[in-house]
Amino acid sequence: MTFIELIKQPWxxxxxxxxxxxxxxxxxxFGNKTFGISSSLRHVCAACLPAKIPFFQYDxxxxxxxxxxxxxxxxxxxxxxxxxxxxAAVVVDPKLMSELSGYGIVDFxxxxxxxxxxxxxxxxxRGFILMVxxxxxxxxxxxxxxxxxxxxxxxxxxNLQLPSLIATxxxxxxxxxxxNLILPFILSL
Amino acid sequence: MIINKKDTNTDFExxxxxxxxxxxxxxxxxxxxxxxxxxxxxxxxxxxxKSEVISWxxxxxxxxxxxxxxxxxxxxxxxxxALSVFLIKKLKIKSIHGEEIILPEKTFNKGxxxxxxxxxxxxxxxGACPGPMFAQxxxxxxxxxxxxxxxxxxxxxxGLIREKLPA
Numbered sequence: 001m002t003f004i005e006l007i008k009q010p011w012x013x014x015x016x017x018x019x020x021x022x023x024x025x026x027x028x029x030f031g032n033k034t035f036g037i038s039s040s041l042r043h044v045c046a047a048c049l050p051a052k053i054p055f056f057q058y059d060x061x062x063x064x065x066x067x068x069x070x071x072x073x074x075x076x077x078x079x080x081x082x083x084x085x086x087x088a089a090v091v092v093d094p095k096l097m098s099e100l101s102g103y104g105i106v107d108f109x110x111x112x113x114x115x116x117x118x119x120x121x122x123x124x125x126r127g128f129i130l131m132v133x134x135x136x137x138x139x140x141x142x143x144x145x146x147x148x149x150x151x152x153x154x155x156x157x158x159n160l161q162l163p164s165l166i167a168t169x170x171x172x173x174x175x176x177x178x179x180n181l182i183l184p185f186i187l188s189l
Numbered sequence: 190m191i192i193n194k195k196d197t198n199t200d201f202e203x204x205x206x207x208x209x210x211x212x213x214x215x216x217x218x219x220x221x222x223x224x225x226x227x228x229x230x231x232x233x234x235x236x237x238x239k240s241e242v243i244s245w246x247x248x249x250x251x252x253x254x255x256x257x258x259x260x261x262x263x264x265x266x267x268x269x270x271a272l273s274v275f276l277i278k279k280l281k282i283k284s285i286h287g288e289e290i291i292l293p294e295k296t297f298n299k300g301x302x303x304x305x306x307x308x309x310x311x312x313x314x315x316g317a318c319p320g321p322m323f324a325q326x327x328x329x330x331x332x333x334x335x336x337x338x339x340x341x342x343x344x345x346x347x348g349l350i351r352e353k354l355p356a
Contacts, residue, residue: 007239013261016240020262021269023233028277030225032284034293035270036202038319041344043203055348063203068223070323072230077327079231080238092246093255100249111244112316112330119332130314135336137311139343142319143200144304144354146295149318151202152305153263158270159292167301172252174309179252183313 008086023150024158033065036151038142040070103187126189145170199300199356201293218286234324243324245316252313298356311343 027033043060044067050056089108092100097108105115121127142148145167147156153171156164240262241247251259276282277290284290312318315336317325322340325333347354 010241011236011239013240013258014265016236016242017262017265018269019236020233020240021266021273023229024270025273025277026229027226028273028290028292029282029284030229031222032286032288032290033226034202038344039200039202041319041341042200042348044341045345045348049345051349053345053348055351056345058203064220065223065226068226069230069233070320072227072232073234073237073320073323074230074327075227076231076234077238077324077329079327080235080324081328084235084239086239090241090244090246093250093253096246096249096253096255108246110330111238111241111246111328112325112333113245117245117330117332117336122332122335131332131335132339134311134314135339136343136346137307138315138317138319138322138336139311139340139345140347141304141306141308141311141343142340143344143347144300144351145308146199146298146300146304147202148308148320149263149312150320152301154266154270156295157267158274160271160274161295163295163297163301166297167305170302170305171309171312174306175248175252175313176309177306178310178313179249182310186314 004084008084010086010091020154021158024155031065034151035155036147037066037070037073038139038148038151039063040066041139042143043067100187105187124189126186129186129189141174199298201295233320234327237321237324238328243317243321243328248313248316300354300356303355311340 024035027035042056043063046056046058046060090111092108100106100113105113107114115121116127116130118127122131138148145152147164147167149171152164152167157168237243240258242259242262247256247259250256274292278292282290308318315322317333317336319340322333322337326337
Protein backbone atom coordinates (compact mmCIF):
# COMPACT_ATOMS: atom_id res chain seq x y z
CA MET A 1 0.00 0.00 0.00
CA THR A 2 1.41 3.37 -0.96
CA PHE A 3 1.40 6.33 1.41
CA ILE A 4 -1.35 8.07 -0.55
CA GLU A 5 -3.52 4.95 -0.40
CA LEU A 6 -2.91 4.78 3.34
CA ILE A 7 -4.02 8.35 4.02
CA LYS A 8 -7.07 7.89 1.82
CA GLN A 9 -8.36 5.34 4.34
CA PRO A 10 -10.42 6.64 7.28
CA TRP A 11 -8.02 7.72 10.04
CA UNK A 12 -8.34 6.05 13.46
CA UNK A 13 -9.20 8.16 16.50
CA UNK A 14 -5.72 7.85 18.00
CA UNK A 15 -4.25 9.57 14.94
CA UNK A 16 -6.92 12.24 14.44
CA UNK A 17 -7.57 13.13 18.11
CA UNK A 18 -3.97 14.07 18.98
CA UNK A 19 -3.63 16.16 15.78
CA UNK A 20 -6.83 18.01 16.68
CA UNK A 21 -5.47 18.49 20.22
CA UNK A 22 -2.29 20.03 18.78
CA UNK A 23 -4.41 22.86 17.34
CA UNK A 24 -4.57 24.20 20.91
CA UNK A 25 -0.81 24.84 21.40
CA UNK A 26 -0.34 25.70 17.71
CA UNK A 27 -2.79 28.62 17.90
CA UNK A 28 -1.50 29.72 21.31
CA UNK A 29 2.16 29.68 20.35
CA PHE A 30 1.83 31.04 16.82
CA GLY A 31 -0.51 33.88 17.63
CA ASN A 32 -1.76 33.84 21.24
CA LYS A 33 -5.16 32.71 19.99
CA THR A 34 -7.56 30.40 21.78
CA PHE A 35 -9.06 27.59 19.71
CA GLY A 36 -12.74 28.16 19.02
CA ILE A 37 -14.75 28.11 15.83
CA SER A 38 -18.35 29.07 16.53
CA SER A 39 -17.41 32.71 17.21
CA SER A 40 -16.73 32.97 13.47
CA LEU A 41 -20.52 32.96 13.03
CA ARG A 42 -20.75 35.99 15.31
CA HIS A 43 -18.05 37.79 13.31
CA VAL A 44 -20.04 37.17 10.13
CA CYS A 45 -23.08 38.77 11.79
CA ALA A 46 -20.98 41.70 13.05
CA ALA A 47 -19.49 42.20 9.60
CA CYS A 48 -22.60 41.74 7.47
CA LEU A 49 -25.67 42.66 9.49
CA PRO A 50 -24.87 44.25 12.86
CA ALA A 51 -28.25 46.07 12.74
CA LYS A 52 -27.41 48.22 15.80
CA ILE A 53 -27.61 45.11 18.02
CA PRO A 54 -25.16 45.68 20.93
CA PHE A 55 -23.88 42.08 20.72
CA PHE A 56 -22.56 42.78 17.23
CA GLN A 57 -21.05 46.21 17.95
CA TYR A 58 -17.37 45.45 18.11
CA ASP A 59 -14.38 45.59 15.84
CA UNK A 60 -14.69 42.21 14.12
CA UNK A 61 -11.55 42.93 12.11
CA UNK A 62 -9.57 42.34 15.32
CA UNK A 63 -10.84 38.75 15.22
CA UNK A 64 -10.32 38.23 11.51
CA UNK A 65 -7.84 35.40 12.15
CA UNK A 66 -10.88 33.29 13.06
CA UNK A 67 -12.40 33.81 9.61
CA UNK A 68 -9.10 32.85 7.96
CA UNK A 69 -9.10 29.67 10.06
CA UNK A 70 -12.66 28.81 9.05
CA UNK A 71 -11.95 29.50 5.39
CA UNK A 72 -8.96 27.16 5.77
CA UNK A 73 -11.28 24.41 7.03
CA UNK A 74 -13.42 24.90 3.90
CA UNK A 75 -10.29 24.73 1.69
CA UNK A 76 -9.17 21.62 3.58
CA UNK A 77 -12.48 20.06 2.54
CA UNK A 78 -11.85 20.88 -1.13
CA UNK A 79 -8.27 19.56 -0.96
CA UNK A 80 -9.43 16.30 0.65
CA UNK A 81 -12.14 15.85 -1.97
CA UNK A 82 -9.61 16.37 -4.77
CA UNK A 83 -6.66 14.36 -3.50
CA UNK A 84 -7.44 12.19 -0.49
CA UNK A 85 -11.00 11.07 -1.07
CA UNK A 86 -11.93 7.59 0.13
CA UNK A 87 -14.16 6.08 -2.54
CA ALA A 88 -15.46 3.22 -0.41
CA ALA A 89 -18.84 3.57 1.31
CA VAL A 90 -18.76 4.78 4.91
CA VAL A 91 -18.74 1.93 7.43
CA VAL A 92 -21.81 2.27 9.65
CA ASP A 93 -22.69 0.27 12.74
CA PRO A 94 -25.11 -2.52 11.67
CA LYS A 95 -27.67 -1.62 14.33
CA LEU A 96 -27.72 2.01 13.22
CA MET A 97 -27.85 0.91 9.60
CA SER A 98 -30.96 -1.22 10.11
CA GLU A 99 -32.61 1.49 12.22
CA LEU A 100 -31.98 4.10 9.52
CA SER A 101 -33.19 1.81 6.71
CA GLY A 102 -36.51 1.75 8.54
CA TYR A 103 -36.73 5.49 7.89
CA GLY A 104 -35.79 5.11 4.23
CA ILE A 105 -32.19 6.20 4.77
CA VAL A 106 -30.40 3.65 2.61
CA ASP A 107 -27.62 5.64 0.93
CA PHE A 108 -24.41 5.05 2.87
CA UNK A 109 -22.09 6.10 0.05
CA UNK A 110 -21.12 9.47 1.54
CA UNK A 111 -20.19 10.88 4.94
CA UNK A 112 -23.36 12.97 4.85
CA UNK A 113 -26.54 10.96 4.12
CA UNK A 114 -27.83 12.10 0.75
CA UNK A 115 -31.33 10.89 1.70
CA UNK A 116 -31.66 13.70 4.27
CA UNK A 117 -29.21 16.46 3.36
CA UNK A 118 -30.00 17.49 -0.19
CA UNK A 119 -31.89 20.27 -1.99
CA UNK A 120 -34.76 17.90 -2.73
CA UNK A 121 -34.97 16.92 0.92
CA UNK A 122 -35.12 20.56 2.00
CA UNK A 123 -38.69 20.73 0.68
CA UNK A 124 -39.80 17.79 2.87
CA UNK A 125 -40.81 18.28 6.54
CA ARG A 126 -38.00 15.96 7.67
CA GLY A 127 -35.27 17.64 5.67
CA PHE A 128 -36.53 21.12 6.56
CA ILE A 129 -36.54 20.41 10.29
CA LEU A 130 -33.13 18.74 10.29
CA MET A 131 -31.37 21.34 8.14
CA VAL A 132 -33.16 24.61 8.90
CA UNK A 133 -34.16 24.10 12.54
CA UNK A 134 -31.04 22.04 13.29
CA UNK A 135 -28.74 24.66 11.79
CA UNK A 136 -30.52 27.41 13.70
CA UNK A 137 -30.07 25.52 16.98
CA UNK A 138 -26.36 25.04 16.32
CA UNK A 139 -25.85 28.78 15.85
CA UNK A 140 -28.18 29.91 18.63
CA UNK A 141 -27.01 27.27 21.11
CA UNK A 142 -23.28 27.71 20.61
CA UNK A 143 -23.43 31.46 21.09
CA UNK A 144 -25.73 31.14 24.10
CA UNK A 145 -23.29 28.63 25.57
CA UNK A 146 -20.30 30.80 24.60
CA UNK A 147 -18.61 28.14 22.50
CA UNK A 148 -18.90 24.82 20.71
CA UNK A 149 -17.04 21.53 20.63
CA UNK A 150 -13.76 23.28 19.87
CA UNK A 151 -14.05 26.27 22.23
CA UNK A 152 -15.55 24.47 25.21
CA UNK A 153 -14.96 20.72 24.84
CA UNK A 154 -11.39 20.92 23.54
CA UNK A 155 -9.94 24.35 24.44
CA UNK A 156 -11.92 24.86 27.66
CA UNK A 157 -11.39 21.34 29.01
CA UNK A 158 -7.69 21.53 28.12
CA ASN A 159 -7.49 24.61 30.32
CA LEU A 160 -9.47 22.82 33.08
CA GLN A 161 -12.34 25.31 33.02
CA LEU A 162 -15.36 24.14 35.01
CA PRO A 163 -17.84 26.19 32.89
CA SER A 164 -16.55 24.36 29.83
CA LEU A 165 -17.11 21.01 31.52
CA ILE A 166 -20.68 22.06 32.31
CA ALA A 167 -21.16 23.16 28.70
CA THR A 168 -19.67 19.93 27.32
CA UNK A 169 -21.92 17.78 29.52
CA UNK A 170 -24.88 19.86 28.30
CA UNK A 171 -23.87 19.37 24.64
CA UNK A 172 -23.71 15.62 25.17
CA UNK A 173 -26.96 15.52 27.14
CA UNK A 174 -28.73 17.49 24.39
CA UNK A 175 -27.30 15.16 21.75
CA UNK A 176 -28.37 12.02 23.63
CA UNK A 177 -31.89 13.36 24.15
CA UNK A 178 -32.25 14.40 20.51
CA UNK A 179 -30.72 11.29 18.93
CA ASN A 180 -32.56 8.75 21.08
CA LEU A 181 -35.86 10.39 22.02
CA ILE A 182 -36.77 13.05 19.45
CA LEU A 183 -34.93 12.19 16.22
CA PRO A 184 -36.92 8.95 15.64
CA PHE A 185 -40.08 11.08 15.31
CA ILE A 186 -38.43 13.58 12.98
CA LEU A 187 -36.96 10.82 10.81
CA SER A 188 -40.32 9.09 10.47
CA LEU A 189 -41.99 12.27 9.13
CA MET B 190 -18.19 49.56 38.43
CA ILE B 191 -21.79 48.76 37.72
CA ILE B 192 -22.13 45.75 35.51
CA ASN B 193 -25.51 45.39 33.92
CA LYS B 194 -26.58 42.27 32.12
CA LYS B 195 -26.29 43.88 28.73
CA ASP B 196 -22.57 44.37 29.11
CA THR B 197 -21.73 41.09 30.79
CA ASN B 198 -19.36 39.13 28.64
CA THR B 199 -20.43 35.52 28.25
CA ASP B 200 -18.41 34.95 25.11
CA PHE B 201 -14.86 34.18 26.13
CA GLU B 202 -13.94 33.20 22.60
CA UNK B 203 -14.00 36.77 21.37
CA UNK B 204 -10.93 37.98 23.14
CA UNK B 205 -10.89 41.55 21.98
CA UNK B 206 -14.06 41.94 24.10
CA UNK B 207 -12.61 40.34 27.17
CA UNK B 208 -11.97 43.34 29.39
CA UNK B 209 -10.57 41.19 32.19
CA UNK B 210 -7.73 39.63 30.28
CA UNK B 211 -5.28 41.61 28.23
CA UNK B 212 -6.02 41.61 24.56
CA UNK B 213 -3.70 39.33 22.68
CA UNK B 214 -1.00 40.54 20.36
CA UNK B 215 -0.34 44.13 21.26
CA UNK B 216 1.85 44.36 18.16
CA UNK B 217 -0.03 45.16 15.00
CA UNK B 218 0.86 42.54 12.43
CA UNK B 219 0.32 42.89 8.69
CA UNK B 220 -2.68 41.09 7.22
CA UNK B 221 -0.64 38.35 5.53
CA UNK B 222 0.24 36.99 8.98
CA UNK B 223 -3.28 35.59 9.03
CA UNK B 224 -2.26 33.10 6.37
CA UNK B 225 -0.82 30.90 9.13
CA UNK B 226 -4.36 30.51 10.46
CA UNK B 227 -5.50 29.60 6.97
CA UNK B 228 -2.85 26.86 6.95
CA UNK B 229 -3.90 25.57 10.38
CA UNK B 230 -7.49 25.59 9.17
CA UNK B 231 -6.59 23.53 6.10
CA UNK B 232 -4.83 20.94 8.30
CA UNK B 233 -7.76 20.87 10.71
CA UNK B 234 -10.26 20.48 7.88
CA UNK B 235 -8.37 17.54 6.38
CA UNK B 236 -8.19 15.79 9.78
CA UNK B 237 -11.91 16.36 10.43
CA UNK B 238 -12.80 14.68 7.15
CA LYS B 239 -10.30 11.83 7.19
CA SER B 240 -11.31 10.89 10.73
CA GLU B 241 -14.97 11.08 9.59
CA VAL B 242 -15.79 13.51 12.40
CA ILE B 243 -17.83 15.40 9.79
CA SER B 244 -20.01 12.35 9.21
CA TRP B 245 -23.64 12.45 10.33
CA UNK B 246 -23.38 8.66 10.84
CA UNK B 247 -20.41 8.94 13.25
CA UNK B 248 -22.33 11.54 15.29
CA UNK B 249 -25.40 9.28 15.47
CA UNK B 250 -23.20 6.37 16.61
CA UNK B 251 -21.70 8.55 19.31
CA UNK B 252 -25.06 9.61 20.73
CA UNK B 253 -26.35 6.03 20.58
CA UNK B 254 -23.17 4.65 22.20
CA UNK B 255 -22.67 2.38 19.20
CA UNK B 256 -19.07 3.36 18.55
CA UNK B 257 -16.08 4.50 20.57
CA UNK B 258 -14.62 6.47 17.67
CA UNK B 259 -15.90 9.99 18.48
CA UNK B 260 -15.21 9.59 22.19
CA UNK B 261 -11.68 8.52 21.29
CA UNK B 262 -11.18 11.53 19.01
CA UNK B 263 -12.48 14.09 21.51
CA UNK B 264 -10.85 12.38 24.50
CA UNK B 265 -7.40 12.14 22.97
CA UNK B 266 -7.69 15.70 21.61
CA UNK B 267 -8.43 16.95 25.13
CA UNK B 268 -5.57 14.88 26.57
CA UNK B 269 -3.07 16.36 24.12
CA UNK B 270 -4.55 19.85 24.54
CA ALA B 271 -4.43 19.65 28.33
CA LEU B 272 -0.84 18.41 28.35
CA SER B 273 0.11 21.26 25.99
CA VAL B 274 -1.59 23.89 28.15
CA PHE B 275 0.06 22.43 31.25
CA LEU B 276 3.50 22.62 29.63
CA ILE B 277 2.90 26.14 28.28
CA LYS B 278 2.01 27.33 31.80
CA LYS B 279 4.69 25.31 33.59
CA LEU B 280 7.52 26.30 31.27
CA LYS B 281 6.11 29.83 30.75
CA ILE B 282 6.38 29.34 27.00
CA LYS B 283 5.92 32.57 25.09
CA SER B 284 4.30 33.10 21.71
CA ILE B 285 6.54 33.40 18.65
CA HIS B 286 6.23 37.17 19.01
CA GLY B 287 7.63 36.98 22.53
CA GLU B 288 4.32 37.65 24.25
CA GLU B 289 3.09 35.96 27.38
CA ILE B 290 0.41 33.39 26.51
CA ILE B 291 -2.86 34.30 28.18
CA LEU B 292 -5.71 31.87 28.67
CA PRO B 293 -9.07 33.35 29.63
CA GLU B 294 -10.69 32.21 32.88
CA LYS B 295 -14.33 31.48 32.13
CA THR B 296 -17.14 32.21 34.56
CA PHE B 297 -20.28 30.17 34.92
CA ASN B 298 -23.58 31.32 33.51
CA LYS B 299 -26.80 29.41 32.85
CA GLY B 300 -26.32 29.84 29.12
CA UNK B 301 -23.70 27.12 29.26
CA UNK B 302 -26.49 24.71 30.25
CA UNK B 303 -29.45 26.04 28.21
CA UNK B 304 -27.38 26.97 25.20
CA UNK B 305 -25.39 23.76 25.56
CA UNK B 306 -28.56 21.65 25.44
CA UNK B 307 -29.86 23.55 22.41
CA UNK B 308 -26.56 23.11 20.60
CA UNK B 309 -26.61 19.41 21.52
CA UNK B 310 -30.03 19.10 19.84
CA UNK B 311 -28.72 20.84 16.74
CA UNK B 312 -25.55 18.75 16.72
CA UNK B 313 -27.51 15.48 16.74
CA UNK B 314 -29.92 16.78 14.05
CA UNK B 315 -27.40 18.16 11.58
CA GLY B 316 -24.51 15.88 12.52
CA ALA B 317 -22.30 18.92 12.31
CA CYS B 318 -20.75 21.30 14.77
CA PRO B 319 -19.45 24.64 13.51
CA GLY B 320 -16.02 23.36 12.37
CA PRO B 321 -17.20 20.29 10.45
CA MET B 322 -19.91 22.34 8.68
CA PHE B 323 -17.31 24.24 6.72
CA ALA B 324 -15.38 21.03 5.99
CA GLN B 325 -18.58 19.34 4.74
CA UNK B 326 -19.26 22.22 2.40
CA UNK B 327 -15.72 22.13 1.01
CA UNK B 328 -15.92 18.36 0.67
CA UNK B 329 -18.88 18.75 -1.66
CA UNK B 330 -21.98 18.54 0.56
CA UNK B 331 -23.43 21.67 -1.03
CA UNK B 332 -26.72 21.44 0.88
CA UNK B 333 -24.75 22.06 4.09
CA UNK B 334 -24.73 25.70 3.01
CA UNK B 335 -28.33 25.81 4.28
CA UNK B 336 -27.17 24.61 7.72
CA UNK B 337 -24.35 27.18 7.80
CA UNK B 338 -26.71 29.97 6.77
CA UNK B 339 -29.20 28.94 9.45
CA UNK B 340 -26.41 28.76 12.06
CA UNK B 341 -25.56 32.38 11.19
CA UNK B 342 -29.25 33.27 11.50
CA UNK B 343 -29.37 31.47 14.87
CA UNK B 344 -26.34 33.43 16.08
CA UNK B 345 -27.96 36.67 14.92
CA UNK B 346 -31.26 35.93 16.66
CA UNK B 347 -29.35 35.08 19.84
CA GLY B 348 -27.65 38.47 19.64
CA LEU B 349 -31.04 40.11 19.16
CA ILE B 350 -32.75 38.54 22.17
CA ARG B 351 -29.88 37.71 24.53
CA GLU B 352 -30.85 40.33 27.09
CA LYS B 353 -34.20 38.59 27.55
CA LEU B 354 -32.68 35.13 28.04
CA PRO B 355 -31.81 33.70 31.46
CA ALA B 356 -28.08 34.04 32.03
